[in-house]
Each structure stands twice: as structure tokens, then as C-alpha cells.
Amino acid sequence: MLEWTKQGVAAVASVELTNGQRGRCVLLGPRENPKGAVIVLAGTGSAAETKPVQSCVDDLGPALLVEILCMQERMFGASGLPAPEFA
């Protein structure tokens, strides 16, 4: 399972894409918001590339995607899943 940490209102975890690229997943809002979950990848030079999770579904393995979307629902969703506890 991913190690999530709370940073302000966001939850952040290190992730590895299926192509081996590493980045951070940042959860900021509910699933209806396209920018509610993003992947931040180290770009060339000092620039970082930010992609909504919805646009890089194919680059995330199914288990990782389940973890991300379930955590997003636990934090920001209305379905009633238990809220996460952070260390």
C-alpha cells in the first residue's frame, strides 16, 4: 500500500508508473474535479510536469489506481467510506 502523508488539505504519496517513471500523487479534491488528483513527475531540467490522474490511467497499474481513487474518495467523497488516519 502507498504511504500517504497529509500536507495541508492534500494527501501526498510517492508512486511509480508502469514505465518505471517515479513521481508523487497529490490528492486535492473530489473525483468530479479533474484536478482533484494529480501526478507530479520530475520533468527535464527543474520543471515538473503535472498530469491529472484521469489522463494517465494507462500509466498506472490497476492496483495503484484503486489505491489512489479509494483514498481520494475517503478524503473528499460523499459515499461514506471511513476517513483515513495519517501517521
Place this chain on the structure above:
Amino acid sequence: MSAQFNIDSLLEEVVTLPSLPSSVSRITELLNDPSSNLSDVAYVIQTDPALALKTLRLVNSAYYGVGQRVNTVEHAVTMLGIKVIRNLAYTAAVFETFERGSGELLHHSVMAGIAMRAVLEHSACRGMIDPDEAFVYGLLHDVGKILFYEFLPKESESATLMSHTRKLPTYLAEREVIGVDHAELGCRLIQKWGLSDQLAWAVAGHHQLDAVEDVNLRPLAAALGIADYICGASGVPATPRAIVQIDSRHWTAAGISSKQIPAVLDRFFASIGFVDELMRLAV
């Protein structure tokens, strides 16, 4: 370390598999008998007041959503048909079994039933079983744990502790402490109850597909493992702080890729409102 068993010595020396309630066994016989009719089934349900009550409460729950008040068992049987009634009877029987289990396990199992329905819809198993059967698959997938809680409480607790300290999935810790895991034990109980072979093997293989000899049944076991994983990722594992993992082969076997995940979870999240209602039916 505790005594080690294999499944046969465990069943011979320690665990007595509970019988399916006689009324549910009789319903199973009737449903397998081409000369029987729905009135016969309704009569058997009516003779078991607890089963009749649970059947009516389930039929009238928002989860089943029949759209009108059903006040008699005969009406319920006529409206819902054989397959649904059979699954209602199994579900009611399982809820009785869960009266021995923990609240967390019941919550996890009901969630797994809902998750299994959502997974089924988008998996390669679609058509192998119907959605009501899928709910029973989820409800029963950890039934072996109830037997461990009842017959081997200390060993079960040791396995949980080992799972936490060594960051092992529970089923691997159970194998180390007891020699048998809950999936294998659950499979034996389901076989004893005379439920379908595909259900028994799906339960046996939900953590490890190799436990299912017939490769044609592995997709169902994989789908069940995925439903279990979704519950863990949703913060509702079978035991608090459980180590939640899934073998990557499950996704391939169930025919589910990342593309289908958002739709599976949409369906799952939309059904979570039924969980409390279904859990209340258990008591």
C-alpha cells in the same frame, strides 16, 4: 509456535464445520428438483420463522429495490424467482453464521459483496454468475475466518499479530501459525453446505489463484480477490490494520485493466449507502 495442521487434521481434530440450517438445505434440494415448484420453496421458508423474517426484510430492503412492499413469503418467492430466493436464503443463513464473527468482519464481508457485484459487471466473469450470486460470493469469501475465531481464537490472534509485525498478508501468517489459511477452510465449509463448486473454488483462490485447480474457475477467484482488495483500499479490511495486497495476476485473470477501474469504483461507491441497511439485517 502453535501446533501445525493440514486441512484434514484440522477438520478431524479441531474444527467442526457448522451445518447449513435444515431449512436452507431443504430449499437447495427443492431447487435442484425439477418436480418441485415455487410454492414448495415458500412453504419451507415459512416454516423457519427466522429465515422468513430475514427473507422479507431483505426483499423489502432498498438494496433489492423491488419497488413495492412485499408482506408474504409466497409473494416474495413469486416476485423474485428461484435464483434470487436461493441467494436470499444463503445470505440469511450466512448472516446467522456471522453472529459468531466480529463486527469488522461482517462490515468487510457486506462491502465485499457490494464490491464483487461492481467488479463482476466489468470483468471477464460477467455472465458466469448473476449479480445476486456475486453478492453472496463477497459475503462468504472470509467465512473461514469465523471458524478460526471460534475454534482457534489464540492462534487466530497470533496470526493477526504476526501479520502486523512482519507485514505479511493474514492468509500467509495463518499458514505459518496454523498450517491452513481461512480461504482453504472457507472452501471446505462451502462444499459441506452443498453450495456451488465455483463459489467454493473462488473462495479457495481469492488470495492465491494457484489454489484453484480448474483454470476456468480462476477468473471468479481473481474477481473475488479484487473485490477484497478494493475493500481494504477503502479502509474496510477484514481486521484493523490488515496488510492489504493483491497479486498482479489477479487483474489479468479477471480481465480487468486500469481503464475499467474508474467505472468499477463508480459503481462500488454508489452502492455504499446500502451497507448499513444490509448490516442491520444481520442482527
